[in-house]
Amino acid sequence: MQIPLLDLSAQYAAIREAVDEAVARVVASQRFVLGEEVEALEAALAERIGVRHAIGCSSGTDALWLILKALDLGADDEVIVPAFTFFATAGAVWNAGLRPVFCDVDPATFNVTVETLERAAGPRTRAVIAVHLFGQMAPMEDVVAWARERGVAVIEDAAQAIDAERTPAGGGAPLRAGAAGDAGAFSFFPTKNLGGFGDGGLVTTDDDVLAERVRKLRVHGGKQMYHHEMVGTNARLDALQAAVLRAKLPHLDAWTAARRAHAAIYDRALADVPEVLPPAVLPGNTHVYNQYTLRARRRDELRTALEAAGIGTGVYYPAPLHLQPCFAALGQGRGSLPAAEALCAEVLSLPVYPELGGGRAERVAEAIRAFYG
Ligand SMILES: Cc1ncc(COP(=O)(O)O)c(C=O)c1O
Structure with missing residues (x-):
């Protein structure tokens, strides 16, 4: 018996009817980019994750980039990133015109800790990206407290961690991945726990101003067509991906x-x-x-x-x-x-x-x- 690392065909076979129906619905509508399917997915995920804003986008990489651009940091400001993560975590920092500073991780959990962040911090540190690697949250209550003290923004790379939770060490309400920092980035790459039929991503935040900036940056930096307040990019989510993800969500x-x-x-x-x-x-x-x-x-x-x-x-x-x-x-x-x-x-x-x-x-x-x- 062969045992593959991942078997997406087995998943598809089990839910084929619902997914095929969702795809057919989008094809019949001939509305392929953003629109109602994406809005419905955003609403469902905002509620599930426990945030005011969930903004669908083209990939987890772009979700990170959108957050970093929306934070409006200065050129060459430093962002602390773990050295043990997928390349996109640091690539997004570089592509946003910022400087990644790599920190070490706890070898038992593979995640950052306050100690590893502290060793990487300096006067130009403006943000940290806490990656919830492999599906386990970093100790966010500590990370957030540490960052608040320094006036540093906290981005969660929750690409691998949809639905991960953490009860803080001192007790209290559970923190959910993507709702514990200033903003969270998710990936819907097919291998993720919630994966589409191609690339897709999501930005989460409770910050109304940040959310508005991310929404603009996702469509070339303007709310109104042909009026650009910022230089954004095309980082939109396809309706087909949103429909597939909605069919999988239950x-x-x-x-x-x-x-x-x-x-x-x-x-x-x-x-x-x-x-x-x-x-x-x-x-x-x-x-x-x-x-x-x-x-x-x-x-x-x-x-x-x-x-x-x-x-x-x-x-x-x-x-x-x-x-x-x-x-x-x-x-x-x-x-x-x-x-x-x-x-x-x-x-x-x-x-x-x-x-x-x-x-x-x-x-x-x-x-x-x-x-x-
Ligand atoms: C930790 C981490 N960050 C970011 C990303 C980027 O996501 P995407 O592949 O959707 O661009 C991934 C996806 O592989 C990831 O695992």
């Missing part, structure tokens, strides 16, 4: 529960294997497992053995961002962010998609146990 709770159940199987089955470290979940966090990523000794050999057994895996991410050639001029060299650098040699993501039933997760765990003997 299933998201069950899909997330299934991901969490598969993760629990791995956690249990691998707990006594000293060569692997399952992902740590901070107390109070509800992890939504866009990826189930563990740390493994002899990672590359393990990966090859699993592949030979028909099991797909992924390495997210093989290189930290401060060591990417395009950021070499920023001068953060090898050895400067040791946790991020070490993780890149150790991490391995296992199949955790919702349709991974029928004993498949147990088989993956068994293959890992067999590899280490």
Whole structure:
């Protein structure tokens, strides 16, 4: 039996009728960009995430860019970004005309902490991007308190973390990914927990002024056609994507529960294997497992053995961002962010998609146990 890292065909087979109907509805309307479908999705997601504004856009990358442009920071102002994340987190900062400053991460949770942010902060720090990597929220109550003290904006990169929650360490109402900072960015790339049939993204915020600026920037910087207050871009969401996402949304709770159940199987089955470290979940966090990523000794050999057994895996991410050639001029060299650098040699993501039933997760765990003997 082949066990792929992700099986989107299995998901489509289960919801085909509803999705096909949604697509047909848009085709019949011949309204393909923004419009009612996008507005309906925005309203549903604003309510679900718990924010005043949810603004559909063309990708998670563009969601980050729109937020950064809307913050209206100065040229070369600094934005702290974790070195261990997908490239887009830092690429958006650069493309917004700002300077990424890379910080390290907690090697157990893969996320930023106040300590790692503090070490990267300087007089030109104007914003931080807290990534909720793999589907687990960063300790946002601490991050926000730290940022408020310094007058720094907090952007959440929630691309992998729709529906993730966190009860703050001191108690209180749960924080939801995308509603805990000044603005949140989501991705609807097909591999995400809520994925479209192409690219798509979302900006969330409670800030009316920021929301208005994002809405303008999404359509070339003007509310009125052919009148431009800012230089924006074309970052609109397609109606087809919105319709597909709306058809999928009623299933998201069950899909997330299934991901969490598969993760629990791995956690249990691998707990006594000293060569692997399952992902740590901070107390109070509800992890939504866009990826189930563990740390493994002899990672590359393990990966090859699993592949030979028909099991797909992924390495997210093989290189930290401060060591990417395009950021070499920023001068953060090898050895400067040791946790991020070490993780890149150790991490391995296992199949955790919702349709991974029928004993498949147990088989993956068994293959890992067999590899280490
Ligand atoms: C952490 C993170 N940030 C940003 C993005 C960018 O999202 P998109 O691919 O929709 O542009 C992704 C998507 O892969 C991501 O995983």
